[in-house]
Amino acid sequence: MKRMLFAVLLLAVVSARAEGFRFALMSDLHVTADSLAANDLRHAVDQINATPGLSFVIVSGDFTDYGDDASLRKAKAILDGLKLKYYVTSGNHETKWSESGATAFGRIFGSDRFRFEYGNYLFLGFNTGPVIRMAEGHVAPQDVSWLEKELADYGTERPVFLVTHYPMMKGDVDNWYAVTDAVRKYDIRAFIGGHYHTNRLADYDGIPAFICRSTLRGGEPFGGYSEFEVTADSVIVYERKIGAGPQRWGAYSLKDTYFTADTAGYVRPDFSINARYGRVKETWMTPIGNAIYSSPVLCDGRVYVGDDLGLLNCLDAADGRLLWRFAAKNRIIGTPAAADGTVVFGSADGNIYGIDAKKGKLRWKVETSEAVLGAVTIDGGVAYVGCSDRTFRAIDVRTGREVWTFTGTNGYVETRPLVYDGKVIFGAWDDHLYALDRSDGRLLWSWSDGRRGMHYSPAAVWPVATAGRIFIAAPDRVLSAIDASTGRTLWRTAESTVRETVGLSEDSSKVYSKTMRDSVVCFSTRGDRSEKLWASYVGFGYEIAPSMPQEKDGVVFGSTMNGEVYALDASDGSVLWRHKVDNSLISTVVPLDRNRCLFTSSAGIVGLLEAR
Incomplete structure (x- = not known):
């Protein structure tokens, strides 16, 4: 009788866990050393600790504002005050801006992935990038493989929640479809995450999704977080402002079917440009199997x-x-x-x-x-x-x-340093460009545009120089010419909204830069003022990747964050060809001659393109 009673009680506990539990979700903490964000997080931790009936906590990325180690440790110290077990994955502020190369997060928190089961449910969380390079989010090939293995091991008949920072949608994650295609044959109940600092129901290629608020207070006296309730037939989300009760704002049925394994009808990347420029061939393509963020050598x-x-x-x-x-x-x-x-x-x-x-x-x-x-x-x-x-x-x-x-x-x-005129020139994520004596490393000068803050830093651009002038473009969308001897600003122009890309012509008379919308511009390297020589509409769309234009044999080669490589006539910018390799970041390409170039993709591909 005692054994039977124990079995009945155990079954009741397991059933309760499976059909009725609640958990908290925090996202977009944005902690820094000297901001109110840390206080907002403390208030959220205190209220979660004082709330009965919660089973665990999930934190879905952007723990910090600048991705620095000190802020990560500060956020962890506050989160360690939780009385409940918590699970974490990183956000773009931990991966794009990171002095550790996005490795400190895993070192401090244990990993940027998590897997745990609660009742009948599996929870999987994983990183959505991008890593260091400015681009859309990206789920690395090795993370997609991990996700596929975990789901295959778990089976197709048991329910799953997936946790990401970025929404798994076009315009947010460049290879969103690789994830949605990989998971849709399983019993995915919903994606959960943040990034937009607001509450929103969404669907990722038909798969239900909750996009949740930030812990930051915004324009209110206090911040907040989200609380989820899983019942026998629904998953319900509530907003929990600090000092207030739960306010329901969304739900999905756990009984209804929202999607199937069929991918027909969903938006996918458009490769039609390749048919238009059919003379461009992929001479060879080698999949490495891991994401690539460096250029080929x-x-x-x-x-x-x-x-x-x-x-x-x-x-x-x-x-x-x-x-x-x-x-x-x-x-x-x-x-x-x-x-x-x-x-x-x-x-x-x-x-x-x-x-x-x-x-x-x-x-x-x-x-x-x-x-x-x-x-x-x-x-x-x-x-x-x-x-x-x-x-x-x-x-x-x-x-x-x-x-x-x-x-x-x-x-x-x-950045990649520039050796020029007896100097070594490079930028750092401290809003400065440095010129050192090549022979002994002495500081000769440093340059800043006068605005403070790391997001003004000429740190991702590879500087170029000619005729005693250095050319850079920072995140401030300005092309700058700097005196190589003194570090004095010669001219600056914001007319073309360039961002973190420059390239020098073979004859050194021109400098090229990629704009944030569809075009490449060319400026003269001579004269006391900026002089635009041409602007070319290429048509690659919104663009923020720091990949440098490279000229070879009168052809300017460039690349984009959405998998495209293009070639322009250096004399007037006219488009010679375009080719879409995939939909992920292509780093600075390496031209071999006017018809061929090597490339790498964050999708883990190295390849050679040839215009025949």
Whole structure:
């Protein structure tokens, strides 16, 4: 009798968990060292702790405003005050702006994915990017594979909730369809997340979704959060303002069927441009299997590419065949450089590596105290690279010996340095551009446009220079010309809304930049004022990716955040061809001649395009 009674009680508890439970969701915390956001989060934690009947808490991204380690630790310290177990995944503010290369989040919170079961339900949360590069959200190939495996192991007959920061929709996540297609054959009850700081019901290719408010107070005295109730037949969401009772604002039935496995009728990326320019062929396409955020590097018939799992991949430039891989201990964000038989790259594992270019074996390693996200420039046997430990390094390529170091930056470095006129020039995420003496690393000058704040930093752009002038474009949508000797501003123009992209013509008479809407512009590098030489309507749409225009043999090559590569006539900007590889970020391409270019995609593809 005792055993039967225990079994009955246990069944009752399990049934109650399965058919009636509540949980809290917090999103878009935006904690910084000196803001009201931390207080808003504390109020939310206190109210959740004082609310009876909740089973757990989910936090769906944007823990911080600037993605910095200190703010992440501060947010965690507040969240650790919760009496309930909480589960987390990161947001774009942890991945786009991150001195650790979006690795501190996992180190501080344990992971940016989660999986747990509660009653009959499975909860899965995962990162939606983008990582470091400005672009739409992106679910990395390795995360899609993880999601597919977890769902396959769980089965098709049991209900699932999916948690993401970004809405899984066109215009938010570039490969939203890869996720919705992968999950729709399973019993997905709803997606849950935030990002828009508002309450909204949505559907992701027919799959129900809740988009929830921020913990921030906005224009009200206090902030708030969301509370979900799962009943036998419904999932209901309430807004919980601090100091107020629950206010229901949305629900979905757990009995109704909202979607099927059929994908017909849903919007998908448009590849029709490829038929229009049919002479462009994909000579070879090599799937790496992991997201790629660095550009390809060509040296002696080989292509070198760093990826999101920390692998340096070496491919044959003729056919894309993978020749070897070298494994660092964390992701590679910055573009490598190769010279003198050595490939040099930095990793978020806090090391700078020198690798034998033919054999893929370690030659030397320089340890730093933080992640290395900067692209590498090699000039005269010396590799130049910036790190997140606020140190810029010059390293002997042959031996790995540090030639000199500069410790004067107040932000991490992402860009590829420019070596010009005896100077090493680079920007950092501290709103400054720096010029160092190439021989000893002394600071010669630093430049700022006068506005403070990291979002004004010329940090993602790769500077170019000619005739004593340096050209940059920052997130402020302004093209700037700076005196290379003094750091004095020569001119600035905002007429074309360019963003974080510049490229120099082969004859150095022109500078190219990509605008945020459909076009590429060309300015003269001469004269005391800005002079636009041409503007070309390319038609690539809204655009924010920091991929640099590159000229080769009179053709300007460029790329976009939505998978397109284009070629323009350098003399007047007329469009020669366009080709859509996929729908994800294409980093700065490498032209081989006027008809061919190498590219990498955040979808994990390395390839060679040729206009025949």
